[in-house]
């Protein structure tokens with residue numbers, strides 16, 4: 001199929017220096033499901049439109065399988081790039097049947113009728129629409145209409161499929177099902193998927209690689225588990241679901257590791273962030289599921305606190321705990337745990353699940 005190499009890509013719409021996208025570098029491997037993730041306005045759609053060839057970049061290049069298709073001077077037109085595109089607003093024509101809609105791209109390409117029939121049948125099979133060939137959009141559910149839009153892009157057999165928030169108009173249950181189907185579709189076809197969403201759970205569930213963006217800049221690029229567990233900065237940590245930040249100070253540092261004194265009372269070990277040294281103030285970040293609660297007396301070390309809120313969420317229990325040292329934090333445990341509101345607890349942390357950032361370096365989430 002196809003790989004995409006993006007180098008130093010920038011785009012400004014206004015010309016006054018405010019960049020929608022700043023010097024993006026990204027290598028998207030062949031047969032990968034890659035997601036551009038970030039808050040509204042961070043430059044996802046701009047990136048996708050540049051990849052599709054709808055506009056010229058201000059700087060940088062885009063290459064497909066090593067061949068440059070976009071630069072400031074020259075852009076290969078969208079229809080000659082071997083790419084398909086699916087949008088959030090799956091515009092299907094109200095008076096055309098499923099078959100008439102899906103066959104459109106093949107008619108434009110003057111594909112012989114017999115071959116076109118085969119390709120349409122194949123595309124409809126891929127998205128589970130076989131049997132609904134003669135329905136009009138008004139006779140289809142939202143999910144089925146989105147499948148028509150998918151089939152319309154797949155029928156021309158693209159090497160790369162670009163999808164811009166394709167599930168955001170569907171209700172939660174249907175979105176979950178389509179998620180699974182999209183992933184299976186990518187696996188079955190081997191098409192390189194470049195997928196845009198602002199929904200971090202969608203990105204975690206679908207992707208081989210996630211590119212987290214903020215304010216037109218790439219923040220981190222890696223597999224979902226790495227983005228979630230080893231966020232490169234506070235913006236990424238914050239965007240990928242709830243995370244607690246607690247103040248501490250580095251007491252010693254060597255060989256890429258450091259000792260941190262948390263809240264002046266609990267020593268922890270963590271990876272040493274670049275540019276920090278002994279004596280520096282830090283924020284220790286830990287996700288709710290990596291906080292351990294124990295009854296007083298049962299734990300050898302930890303921070304004393306009190307449960308201020310207990311919320312039963314079915315598959316887990318969420319606690320808000322106020323530490324004796326001041327701050328509060330959120331904790332998630334399995335549904336069998338039974339601490340009561342008001343109960344005194346000892347708080348400790350999964351030793352490998354702690355990230356440390358320079359104190360107060362909040363990369364604001366723009367959007």
Ligand SMILES: Nc1ncnc2c1ncn2[C@@H]1O[C@H](COP(=O)(O)OP(=O)(O)O)[C@@H](O)[C@H]1O
Pocket residue numbers: 013014019020038039040041042043044045046047
């Ligand atoms: N056609 C346009 N004209 C001017 N500014 C635009 C245009 N499209 C997008 N922008 C601006 O560029 C930035 C990135 O937008 P966009 O790529 O659409 O973000 P996202 O898809 O992540 O929500 C935003 O600040 C947005 O307001």
Ligand SMILES: [Mg+2]
Pocket residue numbers: 044045046
């Ligand atoms: Mg967008």
